[in-house]
Structures are given as C-alpha cells and as structure tokens.
Amino acid sequence: MSDIILAVTERQIAPGETACFPFAARTAYGIPSVHEFTVSSDNPDFNPEWVSVRRSAGDSYGPHYTLEISPGGIGRSQYGAYPLRLSWRTAGTYRQPAGQCTLIIKPRVRAVAEPVVGIWPAGQIWLLLENRESIGINVSVSVRQCGSDWSREWEFALPAKDGPTGFSRSFDPPAGQRRGDYELAVSAAGVPLARWTVRVRRSLITRRHTSDMQAST
Numbered sequence: 001m002s003d004i005i006l007a008v009t010e011r012q013i014a015p016g017e018t019a020c021f022p023f024a025a026r027t028a029y030g031i032p033s034v035h036e037f038t039v040s041s042d043n044p045d046f047n048p049e050w051v052s053v054r055r056s057a058g059d060s061y062g063p064h065y066t067l068e069i070s071p072g073g074i075g076r077s078q079y080g081a082y083p084l085r086l087s088w089r090t091a092g093t094y095r096q097p098a099g100q101c102t103l104i105i106k107p108r109v110r111a112v113a114e115p116v117v118g119i120w121p122a123g124q125i126w127l128l129l130e131n132r133e134s135i136g137i138n139v140s141v142s143v144r145q146c147g148s149d150w151s152r153e154w155e156f157a158l159p160a161k162d163g164p165t166g167f168s169r170s171f172d173p174p175a176g177q178r179r180g181d182y183e184l185a186v187s188a189a190g191v192p193l194a195r196w197t198v199r200v201r202r203s204l205i206t207r208r209h210t211s212d213m214q215a216s217t
Helices: none
Strands: 003-006 010-013 019-026 036-041 051-059 062-069 080-090 099-105 109-111 116-118 123-131 137-145 151-158 165-171 180-188 191-201 204-212
Touching (some): 003 080, 003 099, 036 062, 151 165
Antiparallel strands (some): 051 062, 109 123, 123 165, 137 151
C-alpha cells in the first residue's frame, strides 16, 4: 500500500504569505520513489501556479516533502477556503488522490485586543480591530446565546488606516436569560476571523478565545 501522510491538514494565511503542509510519502514494496505531485481543488479560484513541493529528509518508510502554497496578486473574490487534493505519480501513472488538506486565505484584518462584552445591566460589545488592507473592508460582528436561537449581528465598513479602529454596540439581552454562555464572532469579507465564548455567571463575565483565526502579523 502507498499513501501520503500529512502532518497538518489546515493552514490559514493572508495574501503574500506562504502556507506549508509537511507530509511523508509512504511507498509500498517494490514501488519506486514518487516522481511528480499534482494539487487540485474544487474551488474554481485555485491557481496551480501557487504550488511548489520541496523535498526534505526522509526515513525508512519513504521520502518527506513540504507542500508550499504561495498565493500572489489575488483579489478579494479569492478569499475563502480551498479544499486541496494531493496526488502523486509513480511509474508513469497518476494515482487516486492520496492526501487532503485545506487552505484558508483571509483578509489582513485582526482583533488587536480581547473584546469587552457586558450583559448586565444592559448588553454591550466593544472591539478593537485593525485593517491592514489598502482599502476599507466589510466586517460582520455577531453575538449569540449558546443553546438557543437568540442572536444579534452588525455589519459595517472597517476603514483602512494606520492603527486600530474601535467598534462598540449596545443590545438587549434575551429577557430573563442573562446568565449562560454567549458566543462572539467576527468575520471580514465573508471569511471567519475570530470567535470567543463569553460565560456569564451573576455579575462575573469571563472570556475564552475558542478559535483564533487572526491573520499573522
């Protein structure tokens, strides 16, 4: 049996950065080493010219490689998720896709501080966001109560400027249900950036950053 073993299955990058997926090519008895790889995606915006494969040291099971994805000169329509299929060729024949991973290209927007979220006596959200794109970008901020269908969402244009921009909104919490867990999420250009869980117990509010998806600095 032959296979491709990926060390990581998801990378998130901003334009101009490189996503690296280390992997090992495990070859069966008598099958020669891998000669050529091909990478494809169901996302029509994927460009095969972004791809390069670099060989590194191997072991007794087979050679090791790094799949590098470097999107260059992309537009905002190309932000989003790219499911990737990594195939190889040995002895002149392409095999079925043997490795799968996901590339996520995000805008250059990030939260530069932990959010401030209040539920009592009234709902309040405060965020500090930074847009490092060349022009303004549409941002969505939402809060929802975990375990119910209650939620609120706001959309606004985040300007491109030096330094962060503050965002503040008030809201009415669900009546009679001020305790519990709330989730705060931020996305830009339709791409998720960050998510926090806010746990409310009487007057105590604690935050847990459950999924950090900010663009690298």
